[in-house]
Amino acid sequence: MNDVSTNIASNIVEVKGISKSYGDTYALDNVSFSIQRGSIVGLIGPNGAGKTTALKALLGLTDFNGELEVMGIDPRTGRHKMMENVCFIADVGVLPRWLKVKDAIDYLSAVHPRFDRDKAVGLLEQTNIQHNKKVKQLSKGMVTQLHLALVMAIDVDLLVLDEPTLGLDILYRKAFYDSLLNDYFDRETSIIISTHQVEEIESLLTHLLFIDQGRIVLDTAMDELSENYREVLVEPSQVSEAEALGPLSTREMLGRKSMIFEGVDEAKLAPLGELHIPSVADLFVAKMRRG
Amino acid sequence: MSQSMQNTIVKQLPILLKREFWEHKVAIFYVPLIITLFSIGIVVLSAISAPLISFSVDVENNGPGHQVTIGKSDTSMSEIVGPQLVSFSKRSMAQKERVFEELYSGFSLLLIVPLWFVIFFYLQGSLYEDRKDRSILFWKSMPVSDGLTVASKLITALFVIPAIYLVFVVISQLAFLIIASIVATFNSVEVWSTLWAPAHLMMRWLGMMAFFLFTAFWCLPFFTWILLVSSWAKSVPFAWVMGIPILLVVIEYYLFRSSGYIREFIANHSISFREVSGGFSNFYAAGVFSMEMLLAVGIGAIFISVTIWKRGYANEI
Numbered sequence: 001m002n003d004v005s006t007n008i009a010s011n012i013v014e015v016k017g018i019s020k021s022y023g024d025t026y027a028l029d030n031v032s033f034s035i036q037r038g039s040i041v042g043l044i045g046p047n048g049a050g051k052t053t054a055l056k057a058l059l060g061l062t063d064f065n066g067e068l069e070v071m072g073i074d075p076r077t078g079r080h081k082m083m084e085n086v087c088f089i090a091d092v093g094v095l096p097r098w099l100k101v102k103d104a105i106d107y108l109s110a111v112h113p114r115f116d117r118d119k120a121v122g123l124l125e126q127t128n129i130q131h132n133k134k135v136k137q138l139s140k141g142m143v144t145q146l147h148l149a150l151v152m153a154i155d156v157d158l159l160v161l162d163e164p165t166l167g168l169d170i171l172y173r174k175a176f177y178d179s180l181l182n183d184y185f186d187r188e189t190s191i192i193i194s195t196h197q198v199e200e201i202e203s204l205l206t207h208l209l210f211i212d213q214g215r216i217v218l219d220t221a222m223d224e225l226s227e228n229y230r231e232v233l234v235e236p237s238q239v240s241e242a243e244a245l246g247p248l249s250t251r252e253m254l255g256r257k258s259m260i261f262e263g264v265d266e267a268k269l270a271p272l273g274e275l276h277i278p279s280v281a282d283l284f285v286a287k288m289r290r291g
Numbered sequence: 292m293s294q295s296m297q298n299t300i301v302k303q304l305p306i307l308l309k310r311e312f313w314e315h316k317v318a319i320f321y322v323p324l325i326i327t328l329f330s331i332g333i334v335v336l337s338a339i340s341a342p343l344i345s346f347s348v349d350v351e352n353n354g355p356g357h358q359v360t361i362g363k364s365d366t367s368m369s370e371i372v373g374p375q376l377v378s379f380s381k382r383s384m385a386q387k388e389r390v391f392e393e394l395y396s397g398f399s400l401l402l403i404v405p406l407w408f409v410i411f412f413y414l415q416g417s418l419y420e421d422r423k424d425r426s427i428l429f430w431k432s433m434p435v436s437d438g439l440t441v442a443s444k445l446i447t448a449l450f451v452i453p454a455i456y457l458v459f460v461v462i463s464q465l466a467f468l469i470i471a472s473i474v475a476t477f478n479s480v481e482v483w484s485t486l487w488a489p490a491h492l493m494m495r496w497l498g499m500m501a502f503f504l505f506t507a508f509w510c511l512p513f514f515t516w517i518l519l520v521s522s523w524a525k526s527v528p529f530a531w532v533m534g535i536p537i538l539l540v541v542i543e544y545y546l547f548r549s550s551g552y553i554r555e556f557i558a559n560h561s562i563s564f565r566e567v568s569g570g571f572s573n574f575y576a577a578g579v580f581s582m583e584m585l586l587a588v589g590i591g592a593i594f595i596s597v598t599i600w601k602r603g604y605a606n607e608i
Contacts, residue, residue: 056606059431059432060431061428061431061604061606062604062606063604076603079431079436079437079603080433080434080435080436080437080439081434082434083431083432083433083434083435084434086432087432088428088432089432090425090428090429093425094425094426094427094428094429095426095429096314096421096424096426096429096430097424097426098313098314099313099314100313103309103310103313106306106309107306107309107310108433110302110303110305110306111302111303111306111307111433111434111435112433112434113434147429
């Protein structure tokens with residue numbers, strides 16, 4: 001408990017050993033992590049790994065065992081208070097279909113103390129969304145644009161995105177992350193994004209959280225990633241030497257072997273072949289195979 | 292209640308009620324509007340052409356039977372419209388009052404029967420539909436407490452919807468009297484003593500208002516039970532709403548045979564179509580400060596608390 005409260009100043013989210021089970025399967029198995037103010041965290045894992053459950057616990061949408069604080073508030077008891085400083089976008093289609101765009105704006109103006117009406121209207125002007133339309137009259141992509149516009153008009157400390165672009169075509173996906181990046185670039189807002197399309201958000205992230213079968217398998221800052229992990233394209237003649245250094249993973253690539261190493265000195269790796277910083281996707285695959 | 296909590300309620304409750312109106316505009320507004328326009332239309336048609344509707348009211352006997360038939364009829368709107376107004380105006384005040392009583396009871400039933408259905412299905416869907424269509428994830432991402440959310444649904448069901456329907460009852464009853472007054476004027480019948488005085492509009496409306504208020508508390512277990520089921524049912528809430536009380540009654544029957552306390556309580560505290568139009572009778576007056584009322588409100592309060600608690604962890608289904 002002491003630990004949690006002393007970290008609050010710098011950490012916006014503190015998760016300490018939370019577990020959640022459905023029957024005898026664990027959706028979350030003693031999960032701990034923290035999110036620093038201003039960081040952009042990618043929560044990455046295969047389907048059913050526990051991403052959504054973790055985010056729901058964070059948002060006070062589900063019960064669990066363990067300790068969790070968002071800006072010092074336990075979301076299980078203080079959800080509505082917490083939501084003054086947290087925004088949430090789940091995958092497309094959670095805006096009520098009967099809601100009119102202008103009514104959504106009225107609603108948020110009245111209910112949310114940190115909603116900026118003019119900003120929302122300004123953001124919507126950049127789209128083709130008309131104010132007298134109902135959500136059900138908008139395309140999937142437009143619904144996401146609408147939700148994002150509403151959320152971006154709220155000045156919050158934490159933005160939670162759960163597979164925000166699932167089911168959208170590539171144009172809207174790209175546009176979504178572009179506007180997100182532009183808008184939040186110079187804010188202090190922390191963002192946590194869950195996705196399994198890692199490539200699309202890789203460049204945005206400052207931190208990575210890999211989750212598999214309800215457990216955190218990697219928790220690292222992106223700049224530590226470049227220090228700790230190396231991908232080596234090993235020449236066929238040096239494979240046995242390389243394997244002696246204990247690669248995380250090995251795969252065939254155009255006649256050579258591509259190996260990912262964790263925490264091995266660069267000087268030792270350099271003679272083996274070409275060095276790269278592994279992509280998040282490759283690192284993810286490597287970590288999952290081990291787990 | 293702290294100051295900031297009060298501020299939040301003052302700020303949020305109106306928009307939450309509006310939200311309910313936006314979502315249920317058809318049931319809350321367009322349905323009574325269309326019924327009202329339809330019934331006014333019938334009255335106008337009857338007044339200006341061959342009657343489409345005939346009322347035969349048993350004025351002479353004390354029987355409560357009134358009969359409304361819709362369709363081409365060879366009897367005119369006896370006692371009310373047209374030349375009959377002349378003979379109607381000569382009846383005693385008590386007889387006139389009885390005619391209006393029967394007539395307006397029938398009239399308001401046109402709106403009040405749908406009203407009960409609307410309230411029932413509104414409550415049943417209120418904490419269920421947003422879990423089903425996943426929009427709960429949007430609503431829960433707003434800084435609105437679960438207690439206030441539940442309160443907004445209950446206030447809508449118990450006060451807002453009845454108030455709107457009552458306004459339409461008022462409109463249709465006024466329209467009827469205005470049309471009848473026009474016909475009466477053409478037939479040189481004294482409008483006030485023949486129509487407006489025996490109609491007792493003010494008393495009638497106050498009576499209905501009192502009736503809705505009374506029902507809101509007297510039937511609180513009924514309303515809050517539907518709300519509670521709506522907050523946790525994973526599918527077919529209707530089956531749970533009906534099934535569990537029926538099961539309770541059946542169990543009670545097998546355990547005690549003769550006594551049917553639960554059955555009686557349920558029957559007593561459910562909305563019914565029997566006394567809807569009668570206004571505020573002595574029965575209600577006696578019920579207001581009774582132990583039975585206290586019990587009903589108590590059970591309602593328990594159901595509300597459980598509903599808020601269930602809503603706390605409610606999720607998409």
